[in-house]
Amino acid sequence: MQRFFAPCPRGLEAVLAGELAELGAADIVAAEGGVGFSGAMSVAYAANLHSRIASRVLWQVGSGHYRSEEDVYRGVNALDWPQLFDGTLTIRVNVAAVRSPLNSLDFITLRIKDAVCDKFRTQTGVRPSVDTAQPEVRIHAFLETERFTLYLDTSGEPLFKRGARQMTGEAPLRENLAAGILKLSGWTPDLPLLDPMCGSGTFLIEALQIAHGIAPGAKRDFAFEKLRGFDATGWDRIKAQAEAQPAPNPTPAIFGSDLYGESLKLARVNLAAAGFADAAPLKQANILEISAPGAQGVLVANPPYGVRLGEQDELAAFYPQVGDVLKKKFAGWRAYVFTADMRLPKLIGLSPSKRTPLYNGALECRLYEFKMVSGAMRREKREG
Ligand SMILES: C[S@@+](CC[C@H](N)C(=O)[O-])C[C@H]1O[C@@H](n2cnc3c(N)ncnc32)[C@H](O)[C@@H]1O
Structure with a gap:
């Protein structure tokens, strides 16, 4: 069982929780702006493909207590990142914080990036480079008062981008x-x-x-296809079921x-x-x-x-x-x-x-x- 968090437009948490339940998610907890759930990786694949409400599906890969930037650095650096994705892929780090005591979100974003890259360099000799526009791997960190949680984004481009080319007029809805x-x-x-x-x-x-x-999601790709351990056979089965x-x-x-x-x-x-x-x-x-x-x-x-x-x-x-x-x-x-x-x-x-x-x-x-x-x-x- 893995733990996930799917952000969504505020006000739609209950609708998203219902959708995730239908897709086989367990331990569903609606929070403000998203829904936490548990399940096998295949549930995250299905949520990416079928959810109309989620903006992303984030996979929880670590968490810990912190007081300072260095605590976060150490916690991030302790994770086995090379086991999660290949060091030749490009990355981007996103940080969201609620009541964090840290002074600068920009600085902690940089430290998290360093912690990931340092881990790759010492363990494999290769380090990922940063691409803020079109990263292949997105790492999300969520900082609360004393706790940080780390996620790998299994979606990539946000899920409201359905894949078909869109031309937008005046104030289009997501x-x-x-x-x-x-x-x-x-x-x-x-x-x-x-x-x-x-x-x-x-x-x-x-x-x-x-x-x-x-x-x-029938017409698009997802970031989980690039992560290590990607189950191509399982994914093909989920897509074939959807098409049928x-x-x-x-x-x-x-x-x-x-x-x-x-x-x-x-x-x-x-x-x-x-x-x-x-x-x-x-x-x-x-x-x-x-x-x-x-x-x-x-x-x-x-x-x-x-x-x-x-x-x-x-x-x-x-x-x-x-x-x-x-x-x-x-x-x-x-x-x-x-x-x-x-x-x-x-x-x-x-x-x-x-x-x-x-x-x-x-x-x-x-x-x-x-x-x-x-x-x-x-x-x-x-x-x-
Ligand atoms: C906020 S936009 C709707 C955006 C749309 N939901 C989308 O996702 O693209 C409002 C629309 O109302 C249209 N509109 C304004 N006055 C109108 C009227 N009297 N009758 C019909 N449409 C009107 C505008 O042309 C505009 O496309």
Whole structure:
């Protein structure tokens, strides 16, 4: 059994814990910003391939107590790094700290790097070189008040990079945040889905992959493939099983629209790169002028977030109109609006049935759920 930690966007820890449980993880502990779990190395392989929510999967390779930089140096240097990866690979060290007594994170990062490289030099005569842009091996250190924990990153590029080429427009959502929002919406591939402000198409692509049973990591490589002890046969088996998964719905009803042709162009390029050219109808339309593509379904939207004062005023005038459209045209639907604008529920004129705090990077946001009552139900309520 090995111990792992998978960081994720804050607010999605419980969703990630559920995903990891389905993948066979044990001793699951949700923390702020990620989830710890235990399992065989094969569970980490599967989490890299299948998790839509994790940003990375970190493998715990050591830990210890410390008071000074030198304590950390000694603890890192004591680990048998040459047994973990080859000294010809390039490395990068990342340090995160919570209430650490050390003065400089830059300095301790350097000392950890030295401790690893010194170990290689004395034991093998070869030392890894540093590549901060595209390292082959990433070492993460987490410093608390008196404890340090060392991890090897089994993912490499963060997992929200799904592998297909992505062109990004205005404020695109990270794929794992979009996937988390879809999960929280309760959308399933048998339901129609509409993103009326689709931008570069992040929600659409995540939903199409889910409906077609395509693992999020199917088109990319992972750092664990370069580590010593990599079980190529086991990995091939996990990938083959993923490819053999049946599609939950090969003909899902997924729709996107956006006010701007430029955004739609991006969405088209991204859908095609993900292998979904023409799999979702895309339409240039103002959200204020659209109709529901069905009697019921799930609407997800990530409206623009106004930073400047003028934009704030424009949005204050825009939200009530969006509320009217939802009331008049989307009876029978559930709508999920993801925004950092806490004024939204008041201005939209609908009371949210749920509000989930979520972070987009450091930005505190909310996912608001609005259940649009169907015309018939509204009548029944009035009559009742
Ligand atoms: C924050 S971005 C959405 C980003 C998207 N979720 C993604 O991941 O790429 C907001 C989008 O709303 C679109 N938009 C702004 N006003 C709109 C309107 N009135 N009707 C439809 N779309 C609109 C913008 O063109 C932009 O693409």
